[in-house]
C-alpha cells in the first residue's frame with residue numbers, strides 16, 4: 001500500500017538544482033530537468049551527503065561532498081550500481097508534484113506522469 005502525497009509546487013523547483021522535502025520523517029531530494037521531475041533519498045549512498053545540494057545534468061545527480069554520480073531514475077551510483085539510493089514515483093497534476101510514498105521497504109523507480117497519463121492510470125485501475 002502506498003499514498004500519493006503532495007510535496008511541492010513545480011514552480012518551487014529550479015532547473016538542475018535540488019530541493020529537499022520532508023515527508024513522514026523521510027528526507028527526499030527533488031530535481032527538475034525540463035519537463036521531468038526526479039525524486040530520490042536525500043542521503044548519498046557513499047557517506048550520507050545531502051543529495052539535494054548536488055547538481056543534476058542529463059539525469060545524473062552529482063553529490064556535493066565527493067562528486068559521486070547517481071542516476072536520478074534508478075538511484076544507482078554510476079560507477080558502482082550495487083550502491084543505490086531509493087527513488088520515488090512522481091506525478092505532476094495542476095502544477096503540484098506528488099510522490100508515491102510506499103509503506104515498508106518496497107522498491108520504486110521514478111516514473112514521471114503528466115496529468116493526462118496519471119488520469120489514464122487511475123481510470124485503468
Ligand code: FES
Nearest residue numbers: 044047049063066
Ligand atoms: S557523500 Fe556523496 S559522494 Fe561522498
